[in-house]
Amino acid sequence: MKNESIKIFQKKKQAVLEKWIHIQSQDQILNNDLITNEDLRIQSEELLFAFIDNLSDSNIDNAESRDFESVVDILSSISISRAKQGYSPRETGNYIYSLKEALLSTLSEEIKDPATLYAQSMIINKLLDSFSTSTFETFIKGREDVIFRQTDEITQISTPVIRLWDGILALPIIGTLDSSRTQVVMESLLQEIVETGSSIAILDISGVPAVDSLVAQHLIKTVSATRLMGAECIISGIRPEIAQTVVHLGIDLSTIITKATLASALKTAFIMLNLEVNKKQRVK
Amino acid sequence: MEKIPILRMGHFLLVTIQVDLYDQLAENLEADLVSMVSKTNAKGVLIDVSSVSIIDSFMGRILGNIATMSKIMDADTVVVGMQPAVAITLVELGLPLKGVYTALNVERGMELLRSKILLEEEDQEEENDDDTDSTE
């Protein structure tokens, strides 16, 4: 079976491009701040020509065909870069939908026989739909990459080890303490203990929303690892509701030094290091 | 035959483990250390593990054994300088080395042992005082 549309598209390449660009520029929602018309034209031209040049009778009904690899590549890189630039899915979707519109309207101008027009339109429709599905897939993947990167950054940022005093470190934990977070906490805390030669570490959990048996287990692990290094670990910031849940869940924290506030933890640390803080005597 | 050298420093014995111990060597170290404790009447044993990259349950058991055996002979054992990655791994493995004292480095380990000896002497003095009180 010969597909007329292939010939038409090859002949009308430039016209299709103009039509597509026109539809895109008509689109009210398109955010002009994100891309210049010049860039849009280059991008569209590259994609359209790759599509038309690779179109043949054997692959017109198969979007998975290897011939379309370059088309899919261009589409993926466009949708990934759009995801990172903060385009909405609608804007990205309209990009490929407007191409479909341009192709179909070209067909309707060129094919006079209604039956042929219908058959050809259906084939092109189906092909373009599967391209748009893969565009969405890569768009979401691009977004996921952004989320993964942010998660990594948050974990890094949210575990600052503070040198409170000579020999005393503090680590305020904000947010939920899961097992991967515990690893980061332990690693940065122990590394800092080695680097500063500190013998006391205070783990402040005021910013931890809830302590269940799993979180408690992570805390106990951190304390045990600190002790293996030869340093002591104090846990501070135990709020009343945390004390309640800990007891209700039957979690044993008796092997750990716990304090209600960071201030009292610091006081304990001073006593352990034989330090004394005095008010300066004022001489009149 | 290969041996891990044991250094005597006053009341203490110092062992620095610098190679990846194979089992026989570790077992020999255990035997050597215990006999050295008895021979020198040492009050403390310092084991420097700062160059050890792997402590598995076998090695952990050897360290625990040394501590328990020395304790029976009235010497405390301090493991010093454990690497952060090793400490985290031991905790995950479920081996917190109970009964073994730890310190950040050899110097801190020495301080720890000295303070323990001082405490014991004080206790003994107190006991002696009590004795003299009672006889008077």
Place this chain on the structure above:
Amino acid sequence: MTTTPIVLNRDTMTVTRETDVVPFRSRVKEHAVKIGMSLLNQTKLITGASELVRNMLKYGNGGIVKIEIVSKGRDSGIRLTFEDKGPGIPNIDKAMQDGFTTGRSMGLGLPGTKRLMNEFTIKSEVGVGTTVTVTKWKNG
């Protein structure tokens, strides 16, 4: 999304004596360093491998270890397969409990090792042998 990992490199080593443990650990380390595994994950992998190889020597009279570099999606890792022709484990569930041991050890081997790894499977048949497969991902 469960895709089977792709094997990039394969290496085997026979472990029959206790003196093979240290060279085996160095071999695992070499591969872990090659794929750029973090120091902490390296330590966990090698410690776990050391536990398993000791088990294999003690209960299975030694065996063969396959060291593979595997890749799955964005992550790569090390997969180790310990195969012995020993007596096998009659009750695997029991062997996976903390504190259970038949030999003169602390019984931390299997459950402890499982905690150190990302993936852990054990197959055993009495009278035939035991196969333990573990995977540690580079960023796992």
